[in-house]
Amino acid sequence: MRTTVGIIGGGPAGLLLARLLHRAGIDCVVLESRDRAYVERRQRAGILEQGTVDVLRACGASERLDREGLTHHGIELRFEGRAHRVDLPGATGGKSVTVYAQTEIVKDLIALQLADPAGPPLLFGAEALAIEKPDSAAPVVRFRHEGREQTLTCDFVAGCDGFHGIARRTVPADRIRTFERAYPYSWLGVLADVPPSCKELIYARHQRGFALHSMRSPRVSRLYLQVPNDTDTADWSDERIWDELATRFAVDGEWALERGPITATSLTPMRSFVQEPMRHGRLFLAGDAAHIVPPTGAKGLNLAVSDVVTLARALAHHHQTGSTELLDGYSATCLRRVWQAERFSYFMTETLHRRPDQSPFEDRLQLAQLDRIATSPTASAELAENYVGLPLS
Template identity: 70%
Template structure:
């Protein structure tokens, strides 16, 4: 079998790319190692930048998002027992973000792809990507017990940091920059309505906390915990008590989260990673295959989306004009935005979390930075611009 674009990985990046190419009349085949049920249940990010929202609408994949998603016009920062709101539209010329879980984005894109897109094969175990520096790279995979090959004009690796596609880029030309953080997140899903209509980021002497949501009836909440924490050491009541303690403010001493049954609980490590280049020959890397960010800045899904938006434009340009100019610029174009997002995520993470080795001096520096974010229009605008998403491409 031959296709113009072979896509390894059926997560949001691969599915969005397939949709964008289909709309432009470019054929593709998407290979996903997991089954459909697993892919549609993976709990991941829930904040969509303005540019991601716009891209889903332009791709015809936003009907349910626009009906069920929740537009957020700001965030609340809590620190030094005070609370401060950052107004996104006022600081960015009208930009906002959308709360709509990655699981729901994936469900929408899968339904569209199966209805009118190119082949989407679940349970397709990719073994290798070969011939990246040739004219027709080959994807070797196993599907329904049979070894098969897919020849392509181009291959796009959207299969994550531990995926196969990264190996198509020789180690001799690949450099990975990494940073690990000395803390993790304990995240929960709770059947409890959010107590606030926007996200709350809290810095406290007890550690970081984040109050988010998945719907008007489901809360998504996080606590900073030591690395290697066992979720079993955190019974539900302890989690709720600690969240209330970290969100406490003097202006409203009786403020409490709505409590409810915890339906999911997991510890999430915090790390940053960037692999350069994001293209080798006819193989392109996108999303987690090329970069990972700590979740504090809500950039993971959005960076993956921006990668494939840039790549789709380049493939469409080559298809329509015969020019590879944009394809040749893909890695450099994406990496400029990737490093900006990495820096923002690092800034949000190190400003809001308490390092186990942190001194009182370090804490005062954090509080000074947070005070500037909430008292300087210029500093607040930079936060808002990065949070709602910088221009794509």
Template identity: 55%
Template sequence: MRTQVGIIGAGPAGLMLSHLLHLQGIESIIIECRSREDIEGTIRAGLLEQGTVDLMKATGVADRMMREGHFHEGIELRYNGKGHRINLYELTGGKKVTVYAQHEVIKDLIAARLNAGGEMIFNVGDVSLHDLDTSAPKIRFRKDKDGELQEITCDYIAGCDGFHGPSRPSIPSSIRKEYQKIYPFGWLGILTEAPPSAPELIYAYHERGFALLSTRSPEIQRLYIQVDPNDHISNWSDDRIWEELHARLATRDGWKLIDGPIIQKNIVAMRSFVCDPMQYGRLFLAGDAAHIVPPTGAKGLNLAMADVQVLARALDAFYTSGDAEPLMRYSETCLRRVWKAERFSWYMTSMLHRHHDYTPFEHQIQLAELDYVTSSRAGSTSLAENYVGLPMEWKEKETVATLR
């Protein structure tokens, strides 16, 4: 097989990149180790920055999101039994965030690729990358995991295959530098059949640990509590989970959390991770293959979308005019945004979680930071502009203008 851009991974990064390239007249093939059913059926939360929403609208994949998504103009920070609203819309000049699950984004992008005749190969195995430092890099894989070995010869390869995929390890260790922070806590997340308890997301700091209230639909809600990452979900009965949620989200003004049957629960660890550089030869990393953020700042999917916008524009410049400089600067361009998102995610995580190794002094500093950010317009504005998404390195209209 032969294509211009070989894409490993059919998550948001790989699918959006293929969609953008198609709109620019550039061929691509996506390979994915899982089945389409697995990808579309894996339930994952999703909070979209304004820029991600604008990108989906500009590229024609936003119709269902605009019908079914929840558009939030603010968030609430809750501590000491009192809520404090951060008015995102007012503080950022009219920007919002949209609650729309990641697997729904994936469904929309897969449908768009199929409607355009895009080539996607699911259920592959033994994926390996070759000749990355030549003008004809190759991807080898087995169809249906145990089938015949196949090969795709490409001009470029996009590694959008997540943290555990083969793309990042294909960058020589002598070149690759990795930065990582493992947090001493995890999140226990639940889905519950209940009506919304609040119109917007609530981030709560409490002596017993962090809690987050989010919405999924008018009938399904998503909630999280801070737990030991090494704990086992079997130790958490439904009653124990609701007891913690009620305690951590309680207020002094009589606000009530609405219970319901828990239909899903799991514990996930939390970490921050960055790979530098995000490119080697003709391989370019995007999304979780290059960086991981804790979910507190809601940046994971949005960083993936930012990466592939940079890469799609760079590839368009190369195929349109032969200008390879944007490709050479891909890693540098992306990492500026990545590190700012890492900083914000670390900041939100550090400010809102109970650190059991903190001294009483350090706990008071956390409360002082919460007091500052909720009482100072400058502090609130800084949080708001990071939360809705920092602007790209170029004007959004330039991105839309490249889509032919």
């Protein structure tokens, strides 16, 4: 097979890149190792920045998003029995965020690609085995599909296959620098068939640990508890989960946590990771293949979108002019935004979670930071500006 851009990974990054390239008249092929059913049920992030929503609308992938997405104009911080709402549009000139699950974005992008007779090929069950000659003018992706090994010769390769994918590991170790931080706690996440107990997300800092109240729809709640890294989800009964959530969300005044059947539980380790540079020859890394953020700042999916928008723009510029200027600047351009997202995610994580060995002094610093946000329009606006998303590069 021969194409201009070989895209490894059929998650939101790879699918959106394919959509953007197709609209720019650039041919590509998407290789996804899993089958369609698996890809369409992977549960991931659900908070979309304003810029992400704008991109999906611009590329014609927002019909269901506009109909079913939940627009949020604020978030609520809870600490010491207090509740403070951060007004997102008021602090950012009208910007907001939208709750719409990554799973649904993937479904929408797959449907668009497969419905277009002239759309780029999307191969499910196509496992990338190796990326050969990535620093040459014609990289080759070896992959296995339908029981036989094949090759895809490209002008460029986009590695959108996540942290454990082959793209990141293709870059020689002596060509990269990695930056990593592991946190001494995880998130116990639950999906529950119960209407949300709030209209907007609640971020709670409690002496017993962090809690987050989110949602997937007007009928399904998504909630998280900070737990030790060695937690066994089997030790957490439904009653124990609801009791702990109610304790951590407790606030002065009338408010009650609605309870209902828990349909799924998961454990998410917390970590930060960046690999630099995000390019090796004609191989470009995007999304989790190059960086991971703890989910507290809701930046993971949005960073992947920013990466592929930057890459699509650079490839289109090369296609139209023959210039490699934007491609040469891809890594540096992306990393500026990546590190801002890492900084904000670290700030949110460290401010709202309690480490196992945390001192009373550090407790007071956290509370002082939250009080500053609650009482200072400047501090509140800084949080809001980062939460709705910095401008796309």
